[in-house]
Amino acid sequence: MIITHALGIALASSSGSSDDGSWVPLLFLLSGPVFFFIMYTYYRNTDKRHRHETETSAEVVGMQAFDERVDHVTGSSYASKQDANHREVRGAGF
Amino acid sequence: MSDRGTGGQGVPPGAPWNGQPSQPHGAPGQVPPGPGQQPSAQQHVQQQPVQQPYADPASAAQGAPPPPQPIPADQAVEVTPPEAFQDATWDDVNRVRDREREAGYGPGEAPDIVYEQHDGPTVIDTAAGSGDGIRKCPSCGSSDIQLDIPSGMLVCHFCRHAWSTPLATEAFHLDTPIGDLRGRVIGSGSQNIVPGTDQVVSFKCAACGAEISIDTNHAMQARCPWCRNTLSINEQMPNGAVPDVVLPFSLPKDAAVERIGAFVKKRRFFANRRFIREFSPENVLGVYLPYMIVDVNANLTFEGEGEHTTRTYTVSVGKDETERRFDYDVYRVGRRFSLHVDDLTLESASDKRDQDASRNTNNIINSIMPFDTKNAVVYDANYLAGFSSQRRDVDVDALYEPAAMQTEDIGRYRSLDTISFYDRGVRWDRRDVEIMGERWIAAYLPVWLYSYQEEKSGGRKLLHYIAVNGRTGETMGSVPLNMTRLWVFTGIAEVLGVIAAGLSALILW
Numbered sequence: 231m232i233i234t235h236a237l238g239i240a241l242a243s244s245s246g247s248s249d250d251g252s253w254v255p256l257l258f259l260l261s262g263p264v265f266f267f268i269m270y271t272y273y274r275n276t277d278k279r280h281r282h283e284t285e286t287s288a289e290v291v292g293m294q295a296f297d298e299r300v301d302h303v304t305g306s307s308y309a310s311k312q313d314a315n316h317r318e319v320r321g322a323g324f
Numbered sequence: 325m326s327d328r329g330t331g332g333q334g335v336p337p338g339a340p341w342n343g344q345p346s347q348p349h350g351a352p353g354q355v356p357p358g359p360g361q362q363p364s365a366q367q368h369v370q371q372q373p374v375q376q377p378y379a380d381p382a383s384a385a386q387g388a389p390p391p392p393q394p395i396p397a398d399q400a401v402e403v404t405p406p407e408a409f410q411d412a413t414w415d416d417v418n419r420v421r422d423r424e425r426e427a428g429y430g431p432g433e434a435p436d437i438v439y440e441q442h443d444g445p446t447v448i449d450t451a452a453g454s455g456d457g458i459r460k461c462p463s464c465g466s467s468d469i470q471l472d473i474p475s476g477m478l479v480c481h482f483c484r485h486a487w488s489t490p491l492a493t494e495a496f497h498l499d500t501p502i503g504d505l506r507g508r509v510i511g512s513g514s515q516n517i518v519p520g521t522d523q524v525v526s527f528k529c530a531a532c533g534a535e536i537s538i539d540t541n542h543a544m545q546a547r548c549p550w551c552r553n554t555l556s557i558n559e560q561m562p563n564g565a566v567p568d569v570v571l572p573f574s575l576p577k578d579a580a581v582e583r584i585g586a587f588v589k590k591r592r593f594f595a596n597r598r599f600i601r602e603f604s605p606e607n608v609l610g611v612y613l614p615y616m617i618v619d620v621n622a623n624l625t626f627e628g629e630g631e632h633t634t635r636t637y638t639v640s641v642g643k644d645e646t647e648r649r650f651d652y653d654v655y656r657v658g659r660r661f662s663l664h665v666d667d668l669t670l671e672s673a674s675d676k677r678d679q680d681a682s683r684n685t686n687n688i689i690n691s692i693m694p695f696d697t698k699n700a701v702v703y704d705a706n707y708l709a710g711f712s713s714q715r716r717d718v719d720v721d722a723l724y725e726p727a728a729m730q731t732e733d734i735g736r737y738r739s740l741d742t743i744s745f746y747d748r749g750v751r752w753d754r755r756d757v758e759i760m761g762e763r764w765i766a767a768y769l770p771v772w773l774y775s776y777q778e779e780k781s782g783g784r785k786l787l788h789y790i791a792v793n794g795r796t797g798e799t800m801g802s803v804p805l806n807m808t809r810l811w812v813f814t815g816i817a818e819v820l821g822v823i824a825a826g827l828s829a830l831i832l833w
């Protein structure tokens with residue numbers, strides 16, 4: 231898990247920097263951790279679980295919605311909403 | 325356990341909803357999108373009744389609320405609540421149950437009981453007509469009965485007569501619309517476990533009169549040592565040993581052995597050497613594990629903030645360097661709907677609910693879900709002959725919170741296609757789950773389980789499972805690693821990576 235975390239940080243910081251490809255060599259330095267993580271997961275499957283959020287049958291009835299534009303932001307350097315939680319899974323693993 | 329409901333009404337009545345109950349906003353047409361017209365949003369918004377801010381949903385629902393769940397007369401039995409048996413022995417429980425049966429409301433002659441006046445849950449009696457003792461073949465009277473996996477039927481070893489118990493959905497009327505569920509309904513096999521209830525059940529063999537004891541922690545059947553009849557525990561006792569329904573194995577053992585063998589074959593190189601030496605998939609065990617299957621009728625409300633990209637462009641920062649920039653619109657977003665969850669399935673053995681992958685491999689068993697729970701049948705201990713089973717030791721109350729959280733997850737994922745307009749994502753600040761009705765059924769579900777105890781350095785032990793779903797054949801497992809070998813190859817990969825990094829740096833600069 232530490233390894234995935236480190237990997238995440240490394241990838242995030244590399245994608246945040248410039249676009250000239252100078253980070254490509256750094257990516258190769260991750261080959262050890264990446265190899266370890268892929269093999270560990272392939273054998274031990276510690277990340278596997280029942281995907282209840284998509285594998286349970288359920289029916290939506292009476293959908294109501296509101297969508298109200300409240301602001302406009304320019305010049306953000308992030309491609310996605312940093313605190314988005316619409317794909318979070320909270321009911322697993324306990 | 326229900327047909328996809330035509331069910332009931334939608335969201336409960338209330339004031340028009342826009343997330344700001346105090347100052348209703350919203351002239352029609354104020355709704356998105358802003359400049360730049362995003363057709364996808366228009367499309368989905370138009371499907372919703374957004375333009376008139378949220379018509380009172382009660383007026384949309386047809387007619388009056390449905391009447392309370394009717395309990396079929398032949399299943400309505402007044403049952404003493406399990407709490408009353410605190411500190412009682414199994415004999416006490418039996419005596420009270422006998423009195424209740426003799427009181428005149430046995431199967432078929434139930435009095436009219438208005439369950440809604442009770443404080444506790446509505447109980448569906450799933451044990452009607454079941455008693456401990458000899459379950460005879462209806463054709464020849466032998467008690468030598470076993471599940472025939474290919475046909476899914478119980479087969480008499482003596483005369484080959486085959487039969488099965490009815491589908492639980494039909495027998496217990498579990499197919500009423502989920503949208504009509506109000507309050508808590510449980511199967512009588514899902515009742516709370518009473519601490520102190522004896523796990524050892526004793527009764528007289530009906531054939532020879534001998535006193536027989538069965539330890540329900542380990543077995544639900546035993547052979548009478550005197551007359552050789554097979555004796556079954558079918559009567560529900562408040563110790564979690566007898567569920568409402570059972571889903572019989574349909575995947576034969578040799579198929580499970582083959583799947584486990586194939587699973588390990590692909591994972592030999594870095595596997596623990598001793599594990600590979602001792603690997604013998606034919607030792608796989610068929611085990612019925614305890615689950616709770618729950619239908620949930622819930623009202624969900626989500627409110628938060630969504631972001632929609634309006635422009636993407638490149639700016640220069642310093643010499644020769646450029647960066648991406650994004651402009652976006654921010655929206656207040658709300659979604660509210662009823663969700664009818666059908667057969668949400670939760671482990672109900674406390675040891676299996678602990679899924680900390682650093683301590684155990686229970687997540688493997690969790691991951692082979694889902695099961696085709698619609699095919700579960702009325703419980704009969706004869707389905708368990710030749711298999712092991714594990715007793716349920718978790719009550720509905722303890723599973724309510726996990727069920728509610730999973731319901732919220734399911735609802736949030738179901739609503740994803742209504743927020744695709746927000747390509748940058750949505751942060752939900754309010755995530756409300758209001759559970760209107762629940763229906764709980766205790767089940768034994770079939771798992772082929774291969775286990776291996778790894779003894780790690782330092783005396784630590786880890787039990788590895790390879791599990792095969794006894795219905796669908798879905799297979800998952802944990803194979804113990806040869807860490808030395810894995811680290812050596814990790815080192816090699818890293819050295820190659822450093823060389824590649826050096827070479828690519830030379831080329832780039």
Ligand SMILES: [Zn+2]
Nearest residue numbers: 461464480483
């Ligand atoms: Zn027979």
Ligand SMILES: [Zn+2]
Nearest residue numbers: 529532548551
């Ligand atoms: Zn006997």
